[in-house]
Amino acid sequence: MRVEQLSIDIVGLAGACSYALDCIEAELVNVKNKHGKRVAYISVCMAKYCAIQGDALQDLAICALLHDNALTQYISEEVQKYPDTDIKNDLSENKTNMHCVYGEKNITKIPFKTDISNVILYHHEHADGTGPFRKKWHEIPLFSRIIHLADIVDIIGNSIESDDRWNFICQYLSKNKDRLFDSECVNAFLKGFAKESFMCLRDDSFESKLWEIIPREKQFFDWETCKNVADFFAKIVDYKSPFTSRHSIGVAEKASLLAKYMGYDSITVQKMYLAGALHDIGKMAVGNEILEKPDKLTDDEFSKMKNHAGYTYLILSEVNDFEDIRDWAAFHHEKLNGKGYPFGKTADELNEPERMMACVDIYQALTEDRPYKKGLSHEKTCDILDDMSQKGFIDSDISKTIRECFGRI
Numbered sequence: 001m002r003v004e005q006l007s008i009d010i011v012g013l014a015g016a017c018s019y020a021l022d023c024i025e026a027e028l029v030n031v032k033n034k035h036g037k038r039v040a041y042i043s044v045c046m047a048k049y050c051a052i053q054g055d056a057l058q059d060l061a062i063c064a065l066l067h068d069n070a071l072t073q074y075i076s077e078e079v080q081k082y083p084d085t086d087i088k089n090d091l092s093e094n095k096t097n098m099h100c101v102y103g104e105k106n107i108t109k110i111p112f113k114t115d116i117s118n119v120i121l122y123h124h125e126h127a128d129g130t131g132p133f134r135k136k137w138h139e140i141p142l143f144s145r146i147i148h149l150a151d152i153v154d155i156i157g158n159s160i161e162s163d164d165r166w167n168f169i170c171q172y173l174s175k176n177k178d179r180l181f182d183s184e185c186v187n188a189f190l191k192g193f194a195k196e197s198f199m200c201l202r203d204d205s206f207e208s209k210l211w212e213i214i215p216r217e218k219q220f221f222d223w224e225t226c227k228n229v230a231d232f233f234a235k236i237v238d239y240k241s242p243f244t245s246r247h248s249i250g251v252a253e254k255a256s257l258l259a260k261y262m263g264y265d266s267i268t269v270q271k272m273y274l275a276g277a278l279h280d281i282g283k284m285a286v287g288n289e290i291l292e293k294p295d296k297l298t299d300d301e302f303s304k305m306k307n308h309a310g311y312t313y314l315i316l317s318e319v320n321d322f323e324d325i326r327d328w329a330a331f332h333h334e335k336l337n338g339k340g341y342p343f344g345k346t347a348d349e350l351n352e353p354e355r356m357m358a359c360v361d362i363y364q365a366l367t368e369d370r371p372y373k374k375g376l377s378h379e380k381t382c383d384i385l386d387d388m389s390q391k392g393f394i395d396s397d398i399s400k401t402i403r404e405c406f407g408r409i
Contacts, residue, residue: 005220006270008229009320010111011062012216015040016318017233018065020284024072024240035154038201040064041210042150042193043143046185048213049192050142055113060143061214062110063119067147069232070102072239072284097132100124106235109228111221119143123151127182137182145185149173152180153189157201166195216320226270230277237280241291250364251357252276254406258356258398261405268353275328275357282311282330294372309333310342328353332361337392355395359385359402362394378407 018036043064047057104121122144125131137145156172157165170190177186200206221229234248255276259269283291286308290301297305313330316322331354334340336347340358350358366381376384382403389396 004265004267005222006226006267006274007218007220007321008226008274009216009218009322010221010229011058011065011214012319012322013229013233014062014065014110016315017069017236017281019315019318020236020281021066021068021071023285024068034204034207035158036065036067037207037210038154039067039147039150040214041201041206042153042189043146044210044213045193045197046146046150046188047143047192049188050184058214059112059114059116060146061210062112063107063116063123063143064147064150066103066107066110067120067123067151068099068103069106069120069236070099072236073102073106074099100132106232109232111219111225111229116143117141119147123147126180127177128179130179142184145182146188149181149185149189154201157198166198169198218321223266223270227273230274233281234277237278237283240283241288247364247368248277248280250368251279251361254364255357255360257409258360258402258405259353262356262401264353271325272328272353272356275325275353276360278316278325279312279329279332279357279361280308281315282308282313285311306333306341313342324353328357332357334358335393336395340393352395352398355398359394359398362388363402363406378403378409382407 015037018040019034022033022035040061044057044061047060052060100121100123104118107116107120119141122131122133122135122140125133125135125137125140125144125148127137127140127145129136153169153173157169160168173181173186173189177183197206197209200209230252231249234252237248238245252273253276256269256273259272264272286304290297290305293301309330309332313326316326316329319326331340331343331345331350334343334345334350334354335358336350336355338344338346345354362385363381366384367375367378369375382399385394385399385402386396388394389399
């Protein structure tokens with residue numbers, strides 16, 4: 001029997017995730033909104049000058065968009081190992097080898113069409129061998145060298161308020177040629193990336209040009225590949241806070257299990273897994289001082305916390321033909337009585353998969369261990385869900401089905 005395959009705008013999904021990563025990086029170094037997309041645009045312009053095209057150009061764009069995919073993991077694990085570590089200073093001193101190692105391993109879950117081995121691993125290397133791994137330019141993949149230059153150019157370019165940014169960047173590259181950057185990449189930037197292209201980075205016009213160079217074509221993927229992609233993004237989200245170290249993966253697994261149990265087709269089951277993995281991606285835009293506060297949140301803090309579901313909606317709206325997955329993911333805090341968030345949807349406005357995701361999110365949150373509490377049993381959790389359904393918060397039929405379905409695990 002032929003297994004149906006899910007089609008995904010993988011480039012758009014990488015672009016959407018790059019915004020979430022920007023939110024994390026903005027807390028650490030001087031980057032501004034759409035940093036990942038600007039790095040991707042600079043990179044593909046340089047690559048085109050080097051006669052790179054087709055699948056290779058698309059793979060470079062995805063790598064550039066996700067070049068710092070391991071930031072949340074690096075921060076979480078380093079802080080856990082070394083509580084006194086000044087992460088901001090640690091990054092600024094370029095002690096980033098573990099961040100690169102994690103990122104290289106993570107990105108293997110993304111379905112690339114060409115060989116991108118070591119691109120993420122060496123994207124902070126210097127041409128003269130003074131980078132984290134002491135590799136010289138001829139030992140570093142071209143894509144790594146391109147992303148390295150594009151990354152630094154964008155950070156520096158956004159730190160300069162002067163209208164003379166272009167000349168400053170050109171002088172900076174020339175000064176650091178054969179030290180930080182190799183001659184091939186410096187030449188590719190200066191010849192393939194004109195002043196006009198550089199200046200458009202200050203507004204949003206560059207983004208449409210990026211998508212003209214890198215078409216947003218949907219691709220069909222088998223279930224294993226879809227699961228790998230979902231797990232990649234869930235890992236980024238869950239490492240945001242050790243309080244929820246496996247929450248997104250847990251929601252993804254249970255949402256797909258419930259969908260299958262309720263008789264949904266294989267495509268819907270896969271979409272539910274992806275929606276579950278991405279449902280909290282908006283938390284990347286919320287500070288950990290709120291996410292990890294052990295005490296009751298103030299009204300202002302709770303308002304900011306509630307924004308995460310709205311951010312999920314906005315982030316996933318960037319992906320082509322992703323409306324179902326976006327809504328199933330973003331509406332997980334909506335209630336049937338219209339008192340949920342972020343949109344205050346009512347029962348008539350919430351379809352069954354959206355209701356399912358809300359129930360699964362609650363179930364997963366109640367049953368998982370947190371640093372400040374032990375997870376509840378299946379029976380106790382189901383009793384709470386039944387109580388919530390009686391109060392008009394969630395769907396009673398789904399609550400009953402969860403008792404049956406998850407009781408078999």
